Amino acid sequence: MKLFYQPDIMKGSHFLTEEESKHCVKVLRHTVGDTLDVVDGNGAKFKVRITEAHPKKTVFDVISHQRKEELPYYIHIGIAPTKQIERTEWFLEKAIEIGVDEISFFFGRHSERKNINLDRMHKKAISAMKQSLKYQLPVIKLYQDIESLISHIPANQSKYIGYVDFDNSYQLKDAAQPNENSLVLIGPEGDFNEDELELALSNGFKKVSLGPHRLRTETAGLVACHTLNLINT
Numbered sequence: 001m002k003l004f005y006q007p008d009i010m011k012g013s014h015f016l017t018e019e020e021s022k023h024c025v026k027v028l029r030h031t032v033g034d035t036l037d038v039v040d041g042n043g044a045k046f047k048v049r050i051t052e053a054h055p056k057k058t059v060f061d062v063i064s065h066q067r068k069e070e071l072p073y074y075i076h077i078g079i080a081p082t083k084q085i086e087r088t089e090w091f092l093e094k095a096i097e098i099g100v101d102e103i104s105f106f107f108g109r110h111s112e113r114k115n116i117n118l119d120r121m122h123k124k125a126i127s128a129m130k131q132s133l134k135y136q137l138p139v140i141k142l143y144q145d146i147e148s149l150i151s152h153i154p155a156n157q158s159k160y161i162g163y164v165d166f167d168n169s170y171q172l173k174d175a176a177q178p179n180e181n182s183l184v185l186i187g188p189e190g191d192f193n194e195d196e197l198e199l200a201l202s203n204g205f206k207k208v209s210l211g212p213h214r215l216r217t218e219t220a221g222l223v224a225c226h227t228l229n230l231i232n233t
Helices: 018-027 085-098 118-131 146-151 194-202 217-231
Strands: 003-005 035-039 044-052 059-067 074-079 102-106 139-143 157-162 181-186 206-208
Touching: 003 018, 003 118, 035 059, 074 085, 074 217, 085 102, 085 118, 085 217, 102 118, 102 146, 118 139, 139 146, 146 194, 157 194, 157 217, 181 217
Parallel strands: 003 035, 074 102, 074 181, 102 139, 157 181, 157 206
Antiparallel strands: 035 044, 044 059
């Protein structure tokens, strides 16, 4: 199965964007009368039939649609971008494959990287969603620091902060519960500083371990994401 993406299909946009159209017509050789699967990134998949096959704007009619059942839990990972942006992109793609509802990037005091191309991350997210045959596009946000991220957290999210502290044996797998809205913060290569840790703890975060070994930032983010998914299976 090959998925195409049109976020405004419910608003009447029954056509593929130029990028999607080019891939549909030029690469996959679809033509008038062919059926496609189109997702809106909001939990719905549509079966459509091409009425006009053009590499700049492929038009279609909607035949039917189905909506994915809403899950009773929400997985949110807050993570500092790595110095090598490819590692952050790898995390984003793999987290979407495993299952994540929201990814919030932020810059910590010890972050070596101080910028990120959010548009590129959004495109990577769309690609990962389609590749893994999902209907839901995760929310992707950017905050300039941990303070900004914390100030925007909904009251109903359970809050955890992964911290490199080998005296802390409180594991995320034991702290998190099934069917809860969970946020896990993952710091940069230099980890959180003491002020950031104290800020998180004073705002209701629980300090958790992701295992007995030191993990790279992107690995820690993926372990947290996988752990929360396992708890909810």
